[in-house]
Amino acid sequence: MGDIYVLDTSVLLEDPNALFAFPDSEVIIPTVVLEEIDSKKRLGNELGRNARYVSRTLDGLRKIGKLQDGVKLNNSSILRIELNHRHLENVKDYFTEVNNDNRILAVAMNLFKEESEKKNAKNVTMVSKDVLVRVKADTLGLSTQDYSADKIIQNDGAYTGYNIVNVHPTLIDKFYIDQSLDISYEVFSNYLFKPHSFFILKDELGSSKSALAYYDSTLKKLKHLKLSEKDIWGIYPRNAQQKMAFELLLNDDIPLVTMTGRAGTGKTLLAVVAGLFKTEELGLYKKLLVARPIVPMGKELGFLPGDKEEKLRPWMQPIYDNLEFIFGSREGSIDGIIAGLKRVQVEALTFIRGRTIPNQFIIIDEAQNLTKHEIKTIVSRVGEGSKIVLVGDPEQIDHPYLDSRNNGLTYLIEKFKDYNEAGHVTFTKGERSLLAQLAAEIL
Numbered sequence: 001m002g003d004i005y006v007l008d009t010s011v012l013l014e015d016p017n018a019l020f021a022f023p024d025s026e027v028i029i030p031t032v033v034l035e036e037i038d039s040k041k042r043l044g045n046e047l048g049r050n051a052r053y054v055s056r057t058l059d060g061l062r063k064i065g066k067l068q069d070g071v072k073l074n075n076s077s078i079l080r081i082e083l084n085h086r087h088l089e090n091v092k093d094y095f096t097e098v099n100n101d102n103r104i105l106a107v108a109m110n111l112f113k114e115e116s117e118k119k120n121a122k123n124v125t126m127v128s129k130d131v132l133v134r135v136k137a138d139t140l141g142l143s144t145q146d147y148s149a150d151k152i153i154q155n156d157g158a159y160t161g162y163n164i165v166n167v168h169p170t171l172i173d174k175f176y177i178d179q180s181l182d183i184s185y186e187v188f189s190n191y192l193f194k195p196h197s198f199f200i201l202k203d204e205l206g207s208s209k210s211a212l213a214y215y216d217s218t219l220k221k222l223k224h225l226k227l228s229e230k231d232i233w234g235i236y237p238r239n240a241q242q243k244m245a246f247e248l249l250l251n252d253d254i255p256l257v258t259m260t261g262r263a264g265t266g267k268t269l270l271a272v273v274a275g276l277f278k279t280e281e282l283g284l285y286k287k288l289l290v291a292r293p294i295v296p297m298g299k300e301l302g303f304l305p306g307d308k309e310e311k312l313r314p315w316m317q318p319i320y321d322n323l324e325f326i327f328g329s330r331e332g333s334i335d336g337i338i339a340g341l342k343r344v345q346v347e348a349l350t351f352i353r354g355r356t357i358p359n360q361f362i363i364i365d366e367a368q369n370l371t372k373h374e375i376k377t378i379v380s381r382v383g384e385g386s387k388i389v390l391v392g393d394p395e396q397i398d399h400p401y402l403d404s405r406n407n408g409l410t411y412l413i414e415k416f417k418d419y420n421e422a423g424h425v426t427f428t429k430g431e432r433s434l435l436a437q438l439a440a441e442i443l
Contacts, residue, residue: 006111007028091106091109105126123143128146162200171187180222195419198244199222241261241429260394267392269326285386360387369392370409371402
């Protein structure tokens, strides 16, 4: 039997299957974790669902044996509910408050003390999604780690949707003359060619000569972009990534588009204007549905007055800001313009669950605040003839248990990057203002 892992409540609430993520080890669940799980199981959100899942899983494991004695799992690990080692003697000199975090740390510390007296001592590791719990554990001299099994990206190699390749200028000339370029050249041998990915070709000799190419997975060639130069209702792409985004957004053969990037890079604006163009002008979709999760930044606003539309307005204001920018040159108030757009619907993400949405252009803003389960629930709602665009900044997450590597948007991008049904682009250049770009970079 390998090391001992003490799991914090945050780990199980983020991933209920964490019980089975430590093969050939001893997995310890302190009793206080059961109490915290029990307090969450009546919630109607993702945390409540995960708490109920953990409860059912533990109840099922009782059939194997007594959890307080330890039960053998299929991955050769032992799962045990820790009833002893609850006293705070070994941590009270450092953390005097009697709270749940300190009680969990006490279990890990007491097990560590017990193991240190054995001849073949096992390493005791505190596993938590809570940064301060890990800091406290480290202060006590305990081995500690973040829970990483839920991270779709184990390093910084996130998929961007494009590659920058330095090539000989003759290849750039050939690309413009032939309107395509074969990928069999040696310079491309180290690159992975994903469906609907892009290549920025730059002169390796240092001149300003360059080209922007789109990978055609059917012909196995790099092709010129066809749709990116469009000027839609006064909105046109200002940089290479925005051109890539337009190519994906306006391509009706790609039902799933994901766009990530810092604030001010134009993600939501391009998605909204493409949706309006496809819905209002071309009539290819019955409705443009724009939704975003209700996750506050800062203090809660509390209960808001008015009907559903009035209550949602503060949360949906970023969407209205983009509509105002698009329609800024037209006469009339934005509310009047939106009222005239019979095919546009702005919703909180809460109201999408359980629906089937056919023949619609769907935009999910701030998708980085969604969990894997929520992303699956949303994308599986997409009906026949619909296109869904998910937009977000994985570096700006307001969810307590999510980060840039385990959020639902990152999960979706990595899982779909090899499929023809999906396209992705990561924005890097801010277009809101010079100040906004500077703030995003240095703050």
